[in-house]
Amino acid sequence: MQSINRIILKSVFLPIFFGSSLAAAALVVLMLFEPSLPGAQWALAGSGLYFLGMFVVTVVGNVPLNNRLESTDANGSGGSEM
DSSP: OHHHHHHHHTSTHHHHHHHHHHHHHHHHHHHHHOTTSTTHHHHHHHHHHHIIIIIIHIIIIIHHHHHHHHTSOTTSSOOSOO
């Protein structure tokens, strides 16, 4: 898992992750300013859920867990030496 976390940081994953999160956040803002557009409520709900479920959960939950995992020994001893 540690190697996967390191590879993700150097891959195309991060631009896609941040780009899709930014697009969802922009759609939320757009739908808040143009609520009369057809399907605006659905677009607002979908993009809001996506942003919360994808970006917020990752930043608040998964990144701290990955950082704790990175600080442990790969052999499972729990030490910070590598």
